Amino acid sequence: MSGYHESGLLPVSGYHESGLLPVSGYHEFSMLAENASEVGLAWEGPPPVARSRVDLPSGLRLSAIVWGQGSPRVVFIHGGAQNAHTWDTVVLALGEPAVAVDLPGHGHSDWRSEHDYWPPSMADDVAVAVGDLAPEAELVVGMSLGGLTAICLGAQHPELVRSLAVVDMTPGTDHAKAEPIVEFISGPQTFESFDDILARTVEFNPTRSESSLRRGIIHNAREQTDGSWTWRWDPVRDWKLTEPGGGPEFSSLWAAVDALTCPVVLYRGADSGVVGDEDVEEFLRRQPDAEVVVVAGAGHSIQGDQPLELARLLATRLG
Numbered sequence: 001m002s003g004y005h006e007s008g009l010l011p012v013s014g015y016h017e018s019g020l021l022p023v024s025g026y027h028e029f030s031m032l033a034e035n036a037s038e039v040g041l042a043w044e045g046p047p048p049v050a051r052s053r054v055d056l057p058s059g060l061r062l063s064a065i066v067w068g069q070g071s072p073r074v075v076f077i078h079g080g081a082q083n084a085h086t087w088d089t090v091v092l093a094l095g096e097p098a099v100a101v102d103l104p105g106h107g108h109s110d111w112r113s114e115h116d117y118w119p120p121s122m123a124d125d126v127a128v129a130v131g132d133l134a135p136e137a138e139l140v141v142g143m144s145l146g147g148l149t150a151i152c153l154g155a156q157h158p159e160l161v162r163s164l165a166v167v168d169m170t171p172g173t174d175h176a177k178a179e180p181i182v183e184f185i186s187g188p189q190t191f192e193s194f195d196d197i198l199a200r201t202v203e204f205n206p207t208r209s210e211s212s213l214r215r216g217i218i219h220n221a222r223e224q225t226d227g228s229w230t231w232r233w234d235p236v237r238d239w240k241l242t243e244p245g246g247g248p249e250f251s252s253l254w255a256a257v258d259a260l261t262c263p264v265v266l267y268r269g270a271d272s273g274v275v276g277d278e279d280v281e282e283f284l285r286r287q288p289d290a291e292v293v294v295v296a297g298a299g300h301s302i303q304g305d306q307p308l309e310l311a312r313l314l315a316t317r318l319g
Contacts, residue, residue, distance in 0.1 A: 068097030079144030083107030093311035172279030
């Protein structure tokens with residue numbers, strides 16, 4: 001195994017990137033009891049959990065969180081501008097050994113110098129991590145940009161994807177459908193204080209508790225030496241293919257949906273506009289045996305809005 005495990009003790013500012021030094025420390029798994037308490041999960045102490053990194057052929061590293069003991073049964077892939085911790089509550093509720101990957105350019109994974117975060121390219125990197133950390137996984141779960149990456153993973157590396165769950169995303173998603181997400185991601189990259197970055201996050205996530213958003217920022221941002229805060233994701237995206245308005249054009253990835261040979265389920269947030277009825281129709285035209293489940297009380301981030309329900313649904317996909 002090329003990856004290695006370490007404790008969850010990480011500096012807030014990450015891995016000493018250019019111009020940044022650790023300002024204060026936090027144990028990235030110290031807030032799991034809060035995750036559990038917020039949704040009413042029984043807490044008997046933290047499960048076995050560790051961070052791992054996998055060396056890629058490019059010389060970069062992909063980071064992931066490995067949960068539980070034994071061979072991981074589930075692989076989780078987060079959305080754009082998120083990180084592996086977005087799945088914490090779902091994994092706690094599911095109670096199965098799992099791996100949650102940080103996509104390239106996100107979380108604690110290395111940024112690509114060419115800023116290429118196109119799903120087929122990222123799928124090849126994720127394949128290295130899955131082959132290393134979870135080669136026998138029964139289910140791959142991908143949300144948003146991670147959902148497209150998971151679809152490409154299933155098309156390009158079918159031996160690693162025995163069953164696929166896509167969370168609120170299809171190649172039919174365009175700039176107009178994802179406008180609120182694009183607006184948030186395209187906003188300021190640096191904030192004068194933690195309160196400022198929290199205020200903007202609360203503004204764009206009115207249905208989420210402030211405590212959950214606070215945890216998310218601690219995992220997904222870093223403090224700089226001058227006390228300001230910046231996001232952990234690479235703000236530059238070289239999509240190669242774009243719409244006239246400058247947004248990503250994903251329609252070419254419908255071919256990857258055609259190539260899937262495993263069982264597929266599409267989870268759609270009832271309050272989300274990211275997936276349209278026409279997208280579901282096209283998805284089912286290309287994958288007639290796919291299942292489509294609408295999750296009540298959930299927007300685009302089903303794992304954030306309805307983590308217990310998503311965990312319940314995922315449990316039904318495991319043998």
